[in-house]
Amino acid sequence: MKNHHTMDKLTRQHHWQRARRLTALLLALWLTTGFCAAFFARELAGLSVFGWPLSFYLAAQGASLVYLAILAFYAWRMRKLDREFRA
Amino acid sequence: MKPQRTYFQRLRYYYSLFTGGFACFLIALAALEQEGMPRVWIGYLFMFATIVLYALIGVISRTSNVLEYYVAGRRVPAMFNGMATAADWISAASFISLAGGLYLHGFDGLAYIMGWTGGYCLVALLIAPYLRKFAQYTIPDFLAERYGGAENAEHGGRAVRILAVIATITVSFTYVVAQIYAVGLIASRFTGVDFSVGIFLGLASILVCSFLGGMRAITWTQVAQYIIILVAFLIPAMWLSAKHSDNPIPQVAYGKLLPKLSAREHVLQEDPKEAEVRAIYRQRAADYEARLKTLPASWEAGRIDLQRKLDSVKARNASLLEIRSAERELVAYPKSADDAERAWTDAREQYLQRAEPITPHATPYPGDKATSDIKRNNFLALVFCLMLGTAALPHILMRSYTTPSVHDTRVSVFWTLFFILLIYLTIPALAVLVKYDIYSALVGTDYNHLPNWVSYWTNVDKLNPLFSINDVNHDGVVQLAEITIDADVLVLATPEIAGLPYVISGLVAAGGLAAALSTADGLLLAISNALSHDVYYKLVDRSASTQKRVTISKLLLLAVAFIAAYAASTKPGDILSLVGAAFSLAGSTLFPALVLGVFWKRANHQGAIAGMAAGFLVCIYYMLHTSPVLGGSAAGQWFHIAPISAGIFGVPAGVLTIAVVSLLTPAPGRQTAALVDYIRAPEQ
Numbered sequence: 001m002k003n004h005h006t007m008d009k010l011t012r013q014h015h016w017q018r019a020r021r022l023t024a025l026l027l028a029l030w031l032t033t034g035f036c037a038a039f040f041a042r043e044l045a046g047l048s049v050f051g052w053p054l055s056f057y058l059a060a061q062g063a064s065l066v067y068l069a070i071l072a073f074y075a076w077r078m079r080k081l082d083r084e085f086r087a
Numbered sequence: 088m089k090p091q092r093t094y095f096q097r098l099r100y101y102y103s104l105f106t107g108g109f110a111c112f113l114i115a116l117a118a119l120e121q122e123g124m125p126r127v128w129i130g131y132l133f134m135f136a137t138i139v140l141y142a143l144i145g146v147i148s149r150t151s152n153v154l155e156y157y158v159a160g161r162r163v164p165a166m167f168n169g170m171a172t173a174a175d176w177i178s179a180a181s182f183i184s185l186a187g188g189l190y191l192h193g194f195d196g197l198a199y200i201m202g203w204t205g206g207y208c209l210v211a212l213l214i215a216p217y218l219r220k221f222a223q224y225t226i227p228d229f230l231a232e233r234y235g236g237a238e239n240a241e242h243g244g245r246a247v248r249i250l251a252v253i254a255t256i257t258v259s260f261t262y263v264v265a266q267i268y269a270v271g272l273i274a275s276r277f278t279g280v281d282f283s284v285g286i287f288l289g290l291a292s293i294l295v296c297s298f299l300g301g302m303r304a305i306t307w308t309q310v311a312q313y314i315i316i317l318v319a320f321l322i323p324a325m326w327l328s329a330k331h332s333d334n335p336i337p338q339v340a341y342g343k344l345l346p347k348l349s350a351r352e353h354v355l356q357e358d359p360k361e362a363e364v365r366a367i368y369r370q371r372a373a374d375y376e377a378r379l380k381t382l383p384a385s386w387e388a389g390r391i392d393l394q395r396k397l398d399s400v401k402a403r404n405a406s407l408l409e410i411r412s413a414e415r416e417l418v419a420y421p422k423s424a425d426d427a428e429r430a431w432t433d434a435r436e437q438y439l440q441r442a443e444p445i446t447p448h449a450t451p452y453p454g455d456k457a458t459s460d461i462k463r464n465n466f467l468a469l470v471f472c473l474m475l476g477t478a479a480l481p482h483i484l485m486r487s488y489t490t491p492s493v494h495d496t497r498v499s500v501f502w503t504l505f506f507i508l509l510i511y512l513t514i515p516a517l518a519v520l521v522k523y524d525i526y527s528a529l530v531g532t533d534y535n536h537l538p539n540w541v542s543y544w545t546n547v548d549k550l551n552p553l554f555s556i557n558d559v560n561h562d563g564v565v566q567l568a569e570i571t572i573d574a575d576v577l578v579l580a581t582p583e584i585a586g587l588p589y590v591i592s593g594l595v596a597a598g599g600l601a602a603a604l605s606t607a608d609g610l611l612l613a614i615s616n617a618l619s620h621d622v623y624y625k626l627v628d629r630s631a632s633t634q635k636r637v638t639i640s641k642l643l644l645l646a647v648a649f650i651a652a653y654a655a656s657t658k659p660g661d662i663l664s665l666v667g668a669a670f671s672l673a674g675s676t677l678f679p680a681l682v683l684g685v686f687w688k689r690a691n692h693q694g695a696i697a698g699m700a701a702g703f704l705v706c707i708y709y710m711l712h713t714s715p716v717l718g719g720s721a722a723g724q725w726f727h728i729a730p731i732s733a734g735i736f737g738v739p740a741g742v743l744t745i746a747v748v749s750l751l752t753p754a755p756g757r758q759t760a761a762l763v764d765y766i767r768a769p770e771q
Binding site: 012015016019020023026027030033034035037038039041042045049050051052053055056057059060061063064065067068070071072074075078079081082085086 | 197200201204207208211212213216459467497498500504505511512515516686767768769770771
């Protein structure tokens, strides 16, 4: 019984560690996207994608699409993680 | 698994039916318009039909069950929860003012798009799944339980709960007033009823819906409202897009239009006629400057001049019209030297602003190096505040309680952003499309051949013209500098600018109404739940029966709704600035406590109280200190950060205070640690 309990605790801790790592990674991606798109907007304005100046595209669409991808990836990975530890 | 799927399928079936029915309604109205039905009737029909529809959904989903009333029974499928949250989220400001804001400010306005979408990453990664695992009813519930204090968990949470309730109410109330204000605005414009009648019409529909069925009713209403919002926003944008670029998908098409717009801006900037108009504005500003310098003598002289003019007009027996206009001028003249100073300073500022060269739409942070850097910093600060504010808005976070599981909550946030982006990716496109239309079609037209929509919108609100156009240099041709356009009018006028039938104008108005009503629904529920569940049930009467709790909640909802409607009928501030303040406040007060509550076990009772208070106070102080509307002055700004971004100081203040105070006081007890472990653990 005692053994079972410590094992339970370990797996939980491991789960939390991996969840936290995933969260930190995605937060870093979130921060980089937003910060770079805004901070370097003047430098990026010269480049162009499909007619948009790159900085305008990033602020109007690109960054938001990256955010959506982050959410999709997070939901998918966390479900996998939850399943692994439930098994 | 099986019943869940059939439930989902049933919902999908109902809403497909609804969408089909709505399409038929539109087609029928379009046909009636062809047959010559008057415009005002179309406006009435739209208002009436949508309000009855929302009320009907409210009646069908009425409930007195606590679980259903507070969290819709926790069985809303992820996709529908996402749709409802998107409707909850898309406020009057997003629907009506945002495209206009982008039209006026170009690149710098995109901070709203980035901030209001990026916030959902924080919601999903840091807060929503943990709230769902916690599985209670409100945001103060979570904070009170987590920061309950070591000695007596039942009692220790009181102070935290009260602070959280105050924050919830302050934030939601400013926001809800802005929504109800917008309801009144739209209703009065499109049906011609009085502003306050419009407010109370909208209020009636909000009340029938949330009063009868709480969260359950507003969820199903919001899904319907989202569908209307989407249709109303996309149709005019797609039409304009097809007109200007042969591609009906505006999000893709406007890339081609942007270089054309920039070229047009360049041509207009160099145009000598434009320069002439701007020079006239500069001259007028200088006139006001001269009069301001010689106050109060100039005020006295001006008044005597007007009086003499009136006398001479009367003496030479001029027409009644002339006498009237001379009288009006005298009445409108400032009543005292102080009044004159205020009015003339405003006028001078306005003319100086209008004398500015054209802001290039696609250029980030235009201006010289120093101004440009300030603009960049403000952009970053605003994005930061909007993101953190989004992740701390009680009416959005409340939504994470309503899904069947933690996984569904994560998926639901994804759907929320997906449905929001369908609108938000169109907004910058719409701004560019309308701007191109005005720059290339309206500018350069003869004053005798102005399009119909121009005369319609210049006449809508005589006191505060939303759209005005004057032949300043008397050359008979429209110059860009002669047009002033208010941010709030753009979306509402788009169908007419695009040359669409009036039915589409009615549809857009119904969409704006849906956006304002859906957000108001969610906010009122957040406020009344905080009052009934957190204050009444948790703090006053722990033994109240479930029946009594729901009844109290409904009564409070009614009271709050009327107070909010009264506040809105006094017409405070403009919509966007009110909503902006709510974000900084929410971020500064609630965000640090919520996130540290999940991710830092050491955060304790004392830390949370001090941190929430510090964040709140710093934010409020900065706003009062720097916002001219609230009695401060721009001179007091720190690092030139605008008052709307007060959260940039409030959030770090909150986080630091929680950290320092927590470390100086004893660690939280075993119970708290167990709670944190529980919400972090995967679902069984």
